[in-house]
Amino acid sequence: MYLQIFSISFFLISLVFLSSPFFSYSPLSLLKDVEVDAIIGPQKSSQSTFVIGLGDKANVPIISFSATSPSLHPQTHYFIQTAIIDSYQVGAIVAIVKYFQWSQVVLINEESDYGNGINPYLSNALYDANARVSYRSVIPLEASDDFMLQELYKMKTMQTRVFVVHMSSSIASKFFMKVKEAGMMREGYVWIITSALTDLLYSLDSRVIETMQGVLGVKPLIPSSRRLGSTAKRWKRKFIHDNPDSSQVEFGLYGIWAYDALWALAMAAERVQFREHISPSKNTSILNTTNMFAIEISKTGPKLREALSEVTFKGLGGKFHLVNGQLEPSSFQILNVVGKGEREVGVWTHSEGILSDRNADVTNSSSKRLKSVVFPGETTDIPKGWEVPVSGKKLRVGVPIVAGFEEFVKVEKDRQTNVTKVSGCYIDMFDAVMAELPYAMPHEYIPFETLDGLSAGSYDDLCHQVFLQKYDVAVGDITITSKRSNFVDFSLPFEAGGVTMTVLKNNPNNAWLFVKPLSLELWLTAMVLFFFTGVVLWILEHRFNSAFRGPPEEHVALIFYFPFMSLVYAQRERIVSNLARLVVVVWMLVVLVLNSTYTANLSARLTIKGLEPANTDVNALIRNGEYVGCRKGSFIYDFLQDQGFDKGKIKPYSSPEDIHKALSKGTKKGGISALFAVKPYAALFLSTYKNKYITKGITYPTEGFAYAFQKGSPIVTDVSRAVTKLTENHKFSQIQKKWLGNPESDAEDGAHDPSQISLTSFKALFAISGGVTATCLLVFIATYLYKNRDFVQRISNSSTSILSKARALFQHFDQRDPKSFRSSNYREDGANTAPSINENTRSSRVVPISTMNFNDANGDTSPTSEHATAPSHQTRSTDRIEIVTQA
Structure with missing residues (x-):
């Protein structure tokens, strides 16, 4: 390797080349003997620490174009990195993981400063992207083939199939040969390499490239330019001239960065211009354990650093x-x-993210995607990023024995086959969570029980067994508490919490007490029957009774007036039709029973004091020494003691039936006055025993039900994410409805007063009254149609519209019946008197109906009724016919 040293004089840069296998010690002589003002190097991150320390002591800039470890920079101000450091490529790697929606990654790096430097940055970035590092493998620089295979087989037994490799080319060549040998370069696997290895792919042996087919890699984007092409050609000619036996010729990233570093240093030297002579330092620096060396302080170095x-x-x-x-x-x-090299499938920028190519239109959404990627196994199908592990190890799920409330968790054991079956609402919810995970998670349910099939302890004991690693997770109605959090890690709650108090139903007095004796269904049914009876009476009496005639508004008033007033006093209106009399008799029976029942029930509500419970809050229960109950094994036992209840006043129960018996007895008879339970159990209990109990007082806030994992479990985050998703898409609600129906709604529907009179009590009476009334109506209609069959026949044969026929039929019905109308007055004693004409007395007014002609089949015309007469022209519009009732 070459370490390049520069001495600066006026407009002169002198280069001193140094090649030594012990170059880490050579800079000492350069600083003392050559008096250099800048050092370019070293080439590796592992060699940088010692040289950086010397440069800091001597105020000499250390310029590196190849040391990319992000951990080197904070050490000194005199270390300058002209290469893109490794932490910057993290964004591109994470963008790939996020683009393909992989949620777990295995990091593989060499054991060196260079290999370890990227890990914290990559782990944090993956976490921010809702992905996580499921495993980290560190490969020593001198690792044997057996060690690599052993590590690869270990990772093969795991679920994650996305691997990020951060290694130098020398160790990566051997590593990927072993990856191929371990069978991990096939379909379903994903391999991503970092920039240093990606840039040196051209230098790897063809056999290594053959084992890396489908690998993804990132490296800094170098913009194309004529200057770059020209420089690359000149460099290649020079390199081939100096190394005629070399077949790998490429002007790579490090060559580009080295070239730019030299230019930057030259430009900085021009700015400094004059070199100041260095002076010996009065300080000393310990370079090793046996020697001390004086360090010369450069006066030009600080200026050169600032210029750079x-x-x-x-x-x-x-x-x-x-x-x-x-x-x-x-x-x-x-x-x-x-193939034999690599192809670009996209670019990544900090501002725009992933783009299909470097010239893509960022405003076009279609350009924000990668080109087709060939994954290992020569497939373009996107791998899931996980597989069922080869080892087949299952997640051990501890399940509590929940006696009585089997809708939530039910454990059954076939005594013949000794096979245990676990089911229930919360079991189905956990299965849904496991299915929602982005990787396979085989699991088996293990009941928390003794040898004889009974519960092995409380929920705290179950969580402690998870802590002792007997189970990987505990599933059921396990409430998050601070005590349990010391032993396990909880997921997000899948069921809301809260402790409520359930007591016997009461009858609260309020402003609407007068409507309480009858249920809503009974009120509505009675009102409908009132109206129906009034309509039928009007129909039966209208043609025969003058009291039921008059203007239309009086008809409507009478329909409502007659049935309702029968509740209070006898009617003044006399009934002349036998059918109407039968209806009135039955109706009076209904009114009598309904009125008496209502009065009795209302009186009881106003006078009986025992209907209101004496204890309606926690303080009253404690003050009066009442017994209270809770579910056996629940945290509520400790919760009640914290609220102030004496331990002896708390009775644990296992089943809803036992709780029902205890609440029915009350404290005085050896039972309990109130039940304290979490909201799901309270709602199920209320829906089971409708109309008997009600929740009282405040709801004490507690955390909800959650899954309890071992401390540090890597899947807690994924499980919590799945719980949130299933809650939002109402999948949990569907499961709860399947097992529980709608207990909260059922509890509300059944939350009516037990002393309230329901419609059921009056079904028979209403049926008799309605049946008699309807029968009388049908008999009347049949009689009317029979007596007026000729008129009805003429109307039906006429060619007029249906509306006209209906109007004519109604007008005919609205007339008095001359044959049946009782023209005499009725005394209260039944004596008859002749009618008298009195224009000053208010009475029913009869308006003659105009005759209407209907064409029959022969074309003849007939009057509207055989009883109708032409109106007298001498009759005044003010004439009235009045029936006077005498005392």
């Missing part, structure tokens, strides 16, 4: 401008190894 930071020009690699001693980042090419 101000140099800006268009070099072979594009714009040359140093920012904080580093070359400005550029765009990156995305290359695909195909």
